[in-house]
Amino acid sequence: MSKRILILTPNPDHPSHHGRWPYVLDAYREALSGIDAEIFDQPWSEPIAEDYDLILPLVAWGYHNAPNSFIGAMTAMGAAERRVFNPPEIVSWNVDKRYLRDLAEAGVRIIPTLFTESVTDEDVARARADFGQKALVLKPAISAGAKNTLIWEGDILPCAAGEGDHEVVEGAITTTTPPIGPAMIQPFMPAIQSEGEWSLLYFVGQLSHAVLKTPKSGDFRSQPDYDAHLRVLTPPPEALALAQSAIDFIGRDRLLYARVDMVRAPDGGFCLMELELIEPDLYLTYHPEASRRFKDAVEAAMMVCGCTSSDHVH
Incomplete structure (x- = not known):
């Protein structure tokens, strides 16, 4: 009897159900086509009624639009002792970008960050004094795909308005109000606009490949959705060291997949932007060996659960 694998997909009741994710799902299905398992998919927002040998949150896009519901779904899977990889407690921890504070406290170099419960003019002034520069990035603690992220160089913040408020700047749609x-x-x-953002992809704790994502002219967003230029390159040694420190914080044997996003700092080193452990695009189509490596990782995950608890993640 063949194994059964479930890939979690977006909530169809939310607009994020549409977009790039079907193509990402197709890439995963193609990569797993040679595996001795049936591949199923269903929205993460729906109860799981059947048994599966492995559940992958790989395409659970839209979690940031209903984070409490998503964490509740992950918690329920953990309580039911379902085999979820990456594990539910790690996925839940990764929902809120304040996880970066945990990494920083452990010695992983992140972009200097001021965490705040609500962005104020005083916060902006303090950040400028601390960072020594005028241009700031304001982003929600829970977000994805650069949603509601703002580059701010003004003095007085505008009043927060609806999510739909935006303007077009050199062809790039950008929010005009601070995150709520x-x-x-x-x-x-x-460096995000000149060199770009590095993404290092790991399967079962081992580096698979690295992608350099350079935004189009006039933009700062490095996602393919915004026409960024992506290419596979050998990562610099400093980038590799930073990625390994982030992976080691969680534990190499506890991660089926991970994408470590980083940018070069003014001193030439690298700073962590994100440690993506929920539904990252793993860029399987950009490297000839990536799909095979991913398939091998999934086969290994079906052999051992790896879903033990950790003191690192709460």
């Missing part, structure tokens, strides 16, 4: 609720303030890193 818990947020992060960071210095804008110029």
Whole structure:
């Protein structure tokens, strides 16, 4: 009897159900086509009524639109002792970008960050004094795909309005109001527009490949959705060391997949932007060996659960 694998997909009741994710799901299905298992998919927002040998949150896009519901779904899977990889407690921890504070406290170099419960003019002034520069990035603590992320160089913040408020700047749609609720303030890193953002992809704790994502002219967003230029390159040694420190914080044997996103700092080193452990695009189609490595990782995950608890993640 063949194994059964379930891939979690977006909530169809939310607009994020549409977009790039079907193509990402197709890439995973193609990569797993040679595996001795049936591949199923269902929205993460729906109860899991059947038994599966492995559940993968790989395409659970939209979790940031209903984070409490998503964490509740992960918690229920953990309580039911379902084999979920990456494990539910790690996935839940990764929902809120304030996980970066945990990494920083453990010695992993992140972009300098001021965490705040609500962005104020005083926070902006403090961040500028701390970071020594005017251009700041304001982003929600829970977000994805650069949603509601703002580059801010003004003095007085506009009043927060609806999510739909935006303007077009050199062809890039950008929000015009600060994020509402818990947020992060960071210095804008110029290298994101000149060199780009590095993404290092790991399967079962081992580096598979690295992708350099350079935004289109006039934009700062490095996602393919915004026409960024992506190419596979050998990561610099400093980038590799940073990624390994982030992976080691969680534990190599506890991660089926991970994407470590980083940007070069003004001193030439690298700073962690994100440790993506929920539904990252693993860029399987960009490297000839990536799909095979991913398939091998999933086969290994079906052999051992790896879903033990850790003191690192709460």
